[in-house]
Amino acid sequence: MKNRREFLIKSALGAAGLVAAPAWLQGAPALIKSYNKPNSLINGVQIGCITYSFRTMADQSAEATLKYVLDSGLSAIELMGDPAESFAxxxxxxxxxxEMYPLLAKQRRNEELTSEEKAKLADMSDQAESYAKVAAEWRNKVGTAPFEKLRKMYNDAGVTIYAFKPNAFGVNATDEEIAYGMTAAKALGATHVTLEHPSNDAHTLRLGKLGEKYKMSVGYHGxxxxxxxxxxxxxxQSKRNGLNLDAGHYIAAGNTDLITLIEKQHSRILSMHTKDRQTPEHGKGNLPWGTGxxxxxxxLNLIAKNKYKFPATIELEYQVPEESDAVKEVQKCVEFCEKALA
Structure with a gap:
């Protein structure tokens, strides 16, 4: 395991150009710090991605995830909980x-599950519920040191973590679990945590107040x-509550006032998930960028023109072609942003 981890770290740093840097550069720390690192701040707009985008890749470790991010040309991310927590x-x-993500997505879209899929999802949900108790016990003991180590590894490779999304903020979570998620996010360097909007006013009030206590903002995704x-x-309810706006889902819901919403709430938008979806009239599809x-x-140009501070977060949700993979598709999304902001 140790050798594997060292290999992956070296691979990730190699992608950033640090392992194979010439001898003269290796002796110049000030130059090494910025040598061949990714920069996805384009025309003032921070392009990032949620690491959920790489869910179809075989290796889900923090080290492999870092390599995916670097290979995609990204310098900032919203980090899912699993890679960080497994590292810790x-x-x-x-x-x-x-296997569970596609079933949950299908259920969320109100698509009919087969009897086999229903049984599989029910079994997975039971296992997940039992595992949640084990995870809660671990979270109460872990501390922040492992997350600070992970932050350094990512930062040294040129990647900042602006948001953290662990499964620690649900309605049934204890105050201790929520505190863990917020302090871990701070250790990672994140400005906010994200979660699915709970549709529960008492819970958003609770999260907002705990955000005030731990000086961590909360972005609600819809x-x-x-x-x-x-x-x-x-x-x-709280100055710490904000939007983790999903522009694609907003369009698929049939809304026609997305620009107006952004102009009104820009100071409360913590990050914006970006994907290309169709309107209800066109089928609500999740498509390659530029076709929805x-x-x-x-x-993107609205953000650039008005100098809004929130990042545009690539979320890869369309079907990855058989001849491709998630990293290659995220690369295409980054290139789309570059052309749009040129």
């Missing part, structure tokens, strides 16, 4: 999330239930 020593999850007023109650109805170039 969390007990392994018995549930194969690569799917097709997003509306212009979807986040209003949470925003009124999300006005991605317009959104």
């Amino acid at each position: 020593g969390k007990p392994a999850n018995p549930v194969n999330m690569r 799917h097709e239930q997003e509306t212009f007023t979807f986040w209003d109650t949470a925003l009124e 109805d999300t006005p991605i170039p317009e959104l």
Whole structure:
């Protein structure tokens, strides 16, 4: 395991150009610090991605995830909980999330599950519930040192972590679990944590107040239930509550006022998930960028023109072609952003 981890770290740093740097450069720390590192701050717009985008890749370790990010040309990310927590020593999850994610997505879209899929999802959900208790015990003991180590590894390779999304903020989570998630996020260098909007006013109030206590902002993510007023109650409850807006889902929900929403709430938008989805009239598909109805170039240029501070987070959700992989598709999304902001 140690040799494997060292190999992956070297591979990740190699992608950043640090392992194979010439001898003269290796003796110049000030130059090494910025040598051949990714820079996805384009025309003032921070392009990032949520590492959920790499869920179909075989290796889900923190070291492999870093290499995926570097290979995609990204310098900032929203980090999912699993890679960070496995790095920090969390007990392994018995549930194969690569199998569970598609079933959950299908259920969320109100698509009919087969009897076999229903049984499989129910079994996985039971296992996940039992595992949650084991994870909670670990979280109460882990501390922040492993997350600080992970932050250094990513930062040294040229990648900052602006958001953290562990499964620690649910309605049934204890205050201790929530505190863990927020302090771990701070140790990683994140400005905010993200979670699915719970549709529970008491819980958004609770999270907002705990965010105030731990000086950590909370970004609420939505799917097709997003509306212009979807986040209003949470925003009124606490200055630490904000939007983890999903522009693609907003379009697929049939809304036509996305630009107006961004202009109104830009100071409360912590990050914006970016994907190309179709309107209901066109089928709500999740498509390769440039072929759907999300006005991605317009959104990016709106951020640039008005100097909004929130990052545009690539979320790869369309079907990855058989001859490709998630890293190659994220690369295409980055290139799309570069052309849009040229």
